[in-house]
Each structure stands twice: as structure tokens, then as C-alpha cells.
Amino acid sequence: MILGKFLFIFLLVIIGFLISIFSIYFTEIMNVFIKKTPKYDPTIENNISDLLFYIFLLYIPSAFIFYVYYVPNVYVINGCDSYVAQVLVFPKESANLKMKLDSDYCYILNKSSSPIHISTLVYDMSQSDLNKKLLQEARGEKYEHKKITGYIYDGKYVNGIIGPNEELKLYNEEVHYVFAEPEKRVNVKYKGKLRYKLSCSG
Structure with missing residues (x-):
């Protein structure tokens, strides 16, 4: 797939933005969809929230490395x-x-x-x-x-x-x-x- 440079960078920014928004509002999402179930386990929410935070931290350097070293x-x-x-x-x-x-x-x-x-x-x-x-x-x-x-x-x-x-x-x-x-x-x-x-x- 071939994309314009600005479009590619724009998509990288949008993906990072969506990951950050999802990690910030993850608790609210859990409140709406999962906490209503009888088998709700709060430790799952904490683990997933931590995982999203680490994904967000790794996303920016990973995207930079991908762009600099792999994108011709x-x-x-x-x-x-x-x-x-x-x-x-x-x-x-x-x-x-x-x-x-x-x-x-x-x-x-x-x-x-x-x-x-x-x-x-x-x-x-x-x-x-x-x-x-x-x-x-x-x-x-x-x-x-x-x-x-x-x-x-x-x-x-x-x-x-x-x-x-x-x-x-x-x-x-x-x-x-x-x-x-x-x-x-x-x-x-x-x-x-x-x-x-x-x-x-x-």
C-alpha cells in the first residue's frame, strides 16, 4: 500500500490519539458495558488499564522507528x-x-x-x-x-x-x-x- 506522506503521518497521529482517549476513558467504558455483568472482576479492569497505558507509551517510539527505518x-x-x-x-x-x-x-x-x-x-x-x-x-x-x-x-x-x-x-x-x-x-x-x-x- 502506498500513501501520501502527510496522510501517513496523519494516520499515525490519529491512531495514537485514539489509543490515548481509550486509555483515559477506559473506566467509563467498563462502567457501561462490563460492570453490569454478575461475574465482574475489578482486577481485570486494572490489568487492562495498565496494559493500555504501556501500549500508549510504546506507540510513539515504535511509530517513529517504523517510519525512519522501514518506510521507503x-x-x-x-x-x-x-x-x-x-x-x-x-x-x-x-x-x-x-x-x-x-x-x-x-x-x-x-x-x-x-x-x-x-x-x-x-x-x-x-x-x-x-x-x-x-x-x-x-x-x-x-x-x-x-x-x-x-x-x-x-x-x-x-x-x-x-x-x-x-x-x-x-x-x-x-x-x-x-x-x-x-x-x-x-x-x-x-x-x-x-x-x-x-x-x-x-
């Missing part, structure tokens, strides 16, 4: 310069792509009739072995390296076309520039050297 971004392209940013709430499988809950990935669904170009921008190109590898990888050249230290971007460089009604799984948590001009300089310590860009093809 989904970019639905409706046309050139037109898209909707959504999130994947439940795993989904299409004819060409299996979408799973893992925020290390994101998905691009081209629902338009136009091809979309995806490219990788490499920042902070100093003369280190890693950066030389990235430059030659970007040029389509083979790089013979002795030993590369640091984070290796193998399989993360993308430069191609997403055709109409095609889908792409990107090995990154987000697309940084969707039909927008990229920045000239970025803080590479925060999100690394690579940025991803979607643009109109042709």
Missing part, C-alpha cells in the same frame, strides 16, 4: 515536471518490481507517457583513490585500484532512462533533486558524495 520513499511521476512524493506502508509487488519495507531504498514509478532521465551527481571530487574511481565510473571507464578506503559506492551510480510505465528501485533513501536544479555545493559529511537527480528526458 516512493516517487510517482505523473508527467514531466509533475510528481507526487509518497511512502510505502505495506510491501507491494508489481509485474516488474518487488517493493519491500526498507528505508535504505526508494522507488521511482513513472506513470507518465514521457521518459524520465535519472542521473547521479558526484560532489567533493578530490584526488583520492575513491574519488578517482567515482569519476572514471561516471565516464564509463574501468578503474584499476589498489585499495580503496572508506565507503564504496559500487552499484549506486545510476545514469539512464526510466521509460513510460517503468519502475526503478534506487539503492538510496531518497532522490535529492526531482525536476529541480541541483546545488553547486553540498555538505558531503551529512549525506555522502552522491546525489540523485530526476529530469525530463529530451
